[in-house]
Amino acid sequence: MESDVLAALWAADGPLTARDVRGRLRGDLAYTTVLTILSRLYDKGMLARHxxxxxxxxxxxxxxxSHTAQRMHSLLKGGSDREAVLARFVSELSEQDERLLHQLLSGHDGILPDNRRSPGER
Known part of the structure; x- marks a missing residue:
């Protein structure tokens, strides 16, 4: 349910109230359930509120x-065989995603070179 709430917030043009979020969700979640999810996400530092x-x-x-990349890093960090996890991940990429990843890693997109870190910094 947290992922559904986050998806609704990411799709919005600005901040949403609990009632607004509830209106964007599929299903029939109670208002108090949506409020609880929002409060938990706020407590986890994933949301700002005013x-x-x-x-x-x-x-x-x-x-x-950014959220998805952080989750991927956490999963990779928690694995016992980082090389095997990365190898499996890369082997299961579509050709299009493989080309994109190669482009990003080689710095031809103009984004990564300034943000690149050495393996010890991750």
């Missing part, structure tokens, strides 16, 4: 790409 009326409006502190 007062709006008697409640709060919430927005993600990171964009979806």
């Amino acid at each position: 007062r709006e009326g008697r409640g709060y409006a919430y927005e993600p502190v990171r964009d979806e790409a």
